[in-house]
Amino acid sequence: MAPDSDQATLWEAPRPAPRILRVSDLNRQVRILLDGDPSLADVWVEGEVSQPSYPPSGHCFFVLKDAASQVKAVLFREELARATVRPEHGMHVICHGKVRAYEPQGSYQVYVESITPAGTGDLHQQYEALRTKLAGEGLFDAARKRPLPRWPRRIGVVTSPVGAVWRDIGNVMRRRYPIGELVLSSTIVQGPTASGAIVRALHRLYADAAIDLIILARGGGSLEDLWSFNDERVVRAVIEAPMPVVVGVGHESDVTLADFAADLRAPTPSAAAEQAVPDLTQFPAILDRLRDRASAAIFSGLADRGSFLGQEGRALARLLPDTAAARQHAAELVDRGHRALSARTSRELAALQGLADALRALSPAATLERGYAVARLTDGSIVRDPAQATPGEPLEVVVARGTIATRVESTAGPDEEVLP
Amino acid sequence: MTEPEAPADLAARPFDELVAELQRIVQALEAGNLPLEESIARYREALRLHAAAELRLREAELTISELGRGMGAEPGPEE
Numbered sequence: 001m002a003p004d005s006d007q008a009t010l011w012e013a014p015r016p017a018p019r020i021l022r023v024s025d026l027n028r029q030v031r032i033l034l035d036g037d038p039s040l041a042d043v044w045v046e047g048e049v050s051q052p053s054y055p056p057s058g059h060c061f062f063v064l065k066d067a068a069s070q071v072k073a074v075l076f077r078e079e080l081a082r083a084t085v086r087p088e089h090g091m092h093v094i095c096h097g098k099v100r101a102y103e104p105q106g107s108y109q110v111y112v113e114s115i116t117p118a119g120t121g122d123l124h125q126q127y128e129a130l131r132t133k134l135a136g137e138g139l140f141d142a143a144r145k146r147p148l149p150r151w152p153r154r155i156g157v158v159t160s161p162v163g164a165v166w167r168d169i170g171n172v173m174r175r176r177y178p179i180g181e182l183v184l185s186s187t188i189v190q191g192p193t194a195s196g197a198i199v200r201a202l203h204r205l206y207a208d209a210a211i212d213l214i215i216l217a218r219g220g221g222s223l224e225d226l227w228s229f230n231d232e233r234v235v236r237a238v239i240e241a242p243m244p245v246v247v248g249v250g251h252e253s254d255v256t257l258a259d260f261a262a263d264l265r266a267p268t269p270s271a272a273a274e275q276a277v278p279d280l281t282q283f284p285a286i287l288d289r290l291r292d293r294a295s296a297a298i299f300s301g302l303a304d305r306g307s308f309l310g311q312e313g314r315a316l317a318r319l320l321p322d323t324a325a326a327r328q329h330a331a332e333l334v335d336r337g338h339r340a341l342s343a344r345t346s347r348e349l350a351a352l353q354g355l356a357d358a359l360r361a362l363s364p365a366a367t368l369e370r371g372y373a374v375a376r377l378t379d380g381s382i383v384r385d386p387a388q389a390t391p392g393e394p395l396e397v398v399v400a401r402g403t404i405a406t407r408v409e410s411t412a413g414p415d416e417e418v419l420p
Numbered sequence: 421m422t423e424p425e426a427p428a429d430l431a432a433r434p435f436d437e438l439v440a441e442l443q444r445i446v447q448a449l450e451a452g453n454l455p456l457e458e459s460i461a462r463y464r465e466a467l468r469l470h471a472a473a474e475l476r477l478r479e480a481e482l483t484i485s486e487l488g489r490g491m492g493a494e495p496g497p498e499e
Contacts, residue, residue: 174482
């Protein structure tokens with residue numbers, strides 16, 4: 001028996017005093033521990049949504065659980081806006097995000113960055129499955145595509161009223177087609193509620209029978225951002241449109257299912273606007289060409305009539321000196337007419353009427369009407385020279401309304417004035 | 421008659437109808453089988469249509485309206 005050993009069993013070395021942590025310190029220590037684990041910074045977790053709440057902050061808080069356990073989760077407002085689904089009680093989802101401690105509550109939770117419905121595969125698989133299904137129904141057939149109206153008067157636009165897309169469409173229309181009328185049916189274009197909103201915005205336009213054409217547009221973004229345009233409800237709403245629909249979503253490389261459903265698929269929102277309407281900037285030139293063709297046609301028509309009358313009256317034209325003056329006058333009028341045409345003024349019309357009158361004056365009947373006469377010998381030859389006629393010979397004088405039988409009294413030489 | 425009449429009566433007609441009508445007249449004049457008075461009348465009409473269409477282009481201003489503001493329209497994400 002060693003009293004020392006007894007003593008030894010009785011003696012306990014003094015323990016160091018426990019380090020007493022404040023709650024905050026403890027929570028911070030746990031937070032630092034979790035923060036330091038890279039595997040928790042990038043987790044995928046599958047579970048069922050329970051008790052989601054949507055406070056006014058715009059964030060979404062919910063519990064993710066399976067049969068045995070549960071964990072808190074939060075989807076912040078920005079991520080919620082980009083998400084393709086809105087968490088609902090009982091929904092089976094896959095969340096991607098990171099695990100972090102929340103110091104004030106001494107809890108940890110999943111900070112969700114993206115959320116997708118579980119069991120349906122990833123977005124690409126969903127897209128392909130729906131595309132195959134709808135194509136199988138014939139909804140994307142080329143035969144379904146309707147031609148766009150050449151001159152739409154009232155054009156509906158379904159897009160977000162904020163941002164560049166709506167502004168760009170307005171600018172394109174102002175530049176190319178200012179005679180048109182744009183009717184905006186505004187909608188949100190991303191987030192879990194966007195699909196329903198787009199469908200409602202389309203139907204508001206369908207209710208307006210005066211809408212000739214609809215442009216459905218959205219700017220570029222990720223596959224998730226554009227996801228509403230792959231929603232079956234949106235695709236079917238486009239198919240059901242009573243008027244043709246042009247879809248311009250994202251960039252050239254983005255092809256959504258709504259694009260397949262469209263009557264015309266445009267690569268971008270601005271291109272959608274350009275393809276929806278004719279380019280009126282070319283029309284001043286087109287109009288001028290039409291007017292010039294009208295002018296050319298009417299001048300050539302008058303020239304043809306002139307040459308016809310000219311044949312009829314050829315003999316008289318040579319016989320009567322005044323006809324030459326009339327011809328010259330007519331030629332001047334033609335020149336003036338052509339000058340008027342090249343000057344592109346409406347005075348060409350006055351010149352035309354003068355020309356038409358002058359041409360009428362050229363006909364032999366009109367010349368006779370003015371009081372001139374034609375003298376014919378019994379053999380029918382026209383008398384151009386006094387030497388052709390002998391005094392006492394019968395002579396037929398043709399005037400405007402008939403003939404006069406007469407005889408030659410006497411003849412005079414070419415130096416003497418015979419015409420007034 | 422030195423100026424085409426003011427195209428006031430054409431102001432209410434859609435632009436594309438003015439252009440289509442102008443095209444029809446041009447084709448009729450080019451066919452060349454109209455009586456003289458008739459073709460001058462058509463030509464005068466062509467000038468009026470041209471003036472009306474040109475005026476429409478010069479004075480056109482895009483009309484913009486919005487459906488359903490406050491009747492179920494939804495704000496954009498940035499609002």
